[in-house]
Amino acid sequence: MVIYMDNAATSYPKPKEVLAAMNHFFHEIGGNPGRSGHRLSLESGEIVYDTRDALAQLFNIEDPLQIVFTLNATMAVNTALSGLLKPGDHVVTSVLEHNSVARPLRHLEDNGVELTRVSCPAPNYQLDLVQLEKSIRKNTRLIAILHGSNVVGTVFPLEEVGKIAQKHGVYFLVDAAQTAGAYTIDVQKAGIHLLAFTGHKGLFGPQGTGGLYVDPKVKLEKLYRGGTGSMSEADRQPEFMPDSLESGTPNAMGLAGLGAGVHFILKEGLTKIREKEIELTNSLMRGLTDIPGIKIIGEEKAQNRMPLVSFLMEHVSPSTIGEILDERYNIMTRVGLHCSPWAHETMGTYPEGTVRISLSYLNTLSEVDTLLEAVREITREEVRV
Ligand SMILES: Cc1ncc(COP(=O)(O)O)c(C=O)c1O
16 A cells, blocks of 8 residues: 655545546536537536636635636746736745746746845745845835745745735735645735646645636736637637636546535635644654654744655665655655755755655544654664665
8 A cells, every 4th residue: 555645746645526526527527618508518617617616715716707727836827927027027036936936937037027036044944024025126016925835844924925015016926836725825815916726736636727816906918819618709819807818628627626626625624624734744743853863854843834844864865765665665755856946955955855745634643653664764774775
């Protein structure tokens, strides 16, 4: 039996409701949503709308039609950044960003957008809010930050950043790839103008799903154009949402699964999900701390971090540990840079990276115990590996 602890890359397993919804779509529906007039197309459209509606409920979004479906968080972030920014604009971001924010921003910087990276100092790698506010200039158009770090588990205070954005009249983009589905994200309370999320991690949907919430005040240039099933007589893109930013047949079967994932989360409740995650993380961190030769990076308190832990072992490289955990113990983790070279430069773990254990609501305490025993054994054998 495999123990899966790579949920920050993609969650596995998924709740059984997710497969049931996709199975139902595959066998009973199959139609193209919002395209044809027959009942299977209409039912498909209703399923896609229901997923939009469930997400709107989860993120406290007033109008579900302000959510644009994408293939993942990366596509959502690209839609937001390239749709908003022009040469001469300034963006404030953080040094913990994933490449899905870092790379589009570097590309825009190469094309005339100015960029400031705010530090997140050790030991807990929290965002420096004073520096963030000080770095805002006359031409600052956007603050673009992640909510939770996929490398070190830090969770940024969205409401405080949102207040700074509002005070200075700049837009606020949040990359919620790691936190959606476990943390309260209230776009209205936190003043979020653009919320990028992915379907296949904490939302328990399948890969190939994700989306972007766009505040009605924000007008984005389109990343691409095409058929929407609406205004078919016009050869120009509709200007209304979500069609303005959402062209081509969506991954309707995937969105059926994503909807089931979000309904599962709404049914369980974010409080219960977070409590379980904290319990697992607490046990993981206490266990790792007791093993000689292990160094945990970042925030010490389990309740202040996401359910993921990056660690180093004296004398054994992260890649060796990952290999042994997989091959000898059937435990799946992720080692290396986790698509986040900026974060590892910040933590001093570049270029080798770390071993990352990332848990989900569906992991168990006994799985954590098995992992801890495996790590203990590896440290005892370190001379031989
Ligand atoms: C913080 C963060 N942002 C963005 C992404 C990209 O997500 P996706 O690959 O689904 O686009 C990830 C994925 O690991 C992530 O951890």
